[in-house]
Amino acid sequence: MNDRPAGAGGGGRTGVGARPVRAGADMTAPTAVRYALVPVPRLSLATVARRSGLHPELIRRFVALGLVDAERDSAGHLVFDPTAPAVLARIQRLRSGLCLNYASIGLVLDLLDRISLLESALRGRGTRRETPPWT
Structure with missing residues (x-):
């Protein structure tokens, strides 16, 4: 869920449908652990289905495929x-x-998570340029 360390990337998802860490994953990235001061309210399957407009069975399938984190x-x-x-x-x-397809969506979600982590690391270093590189 969102309690995962900031440097975990998509391969570090936890929960029922967790995807394993792939070989060659960058495990040297700095991590920061977030501690909740207030317990985060959890949503039931029925509430998530109602809010998302999806059938509960489809949501269960997404959990089984590791696309959505659940406990x-x-x-x-x-x-x-x-x-x-x-x-x-x-x-x-x-x-x-x-x-x-859903397998491709898992890969795209992992890549988008990784891009987000890399962009935040660049912003943290202050090395991101406003102009694109010459290539």
């Missing part, structure tokens, strides 16, 4: 981070806009 509560029901409806909307945009 199980003490009763064994799926619970989601409050950002899950936004993640599901992103998946639906990739599926309909680019006609990608």
Whole structure:
């Protein structure tokens, strides 16, 4: 979920449908651990389905494929981070806009996460130029 360390990238997802860390993944990136001061409210499967407009079975399939992070509560029901409806909307945009299959969507999500981490690292160093490189 979003409690993962900042440098974990897409391969460090946790939860029911976690994707394994691939061989050759950059494990030397600096990580920062975030600690929640206030417990984050979790959303039930029914709430996520209602907010996203998707069928609960499709959401379960996304969890099984590792596209959406989820955990199980003490009763064994799926619970989601409050950002899950936004993640599901992103998946639906990739599926309909680019006609990608779900395996490809997982790869694209991992790449987008990695790009975001690299851009934030560049901003942190102050080395990002406003003008593109000459090539």
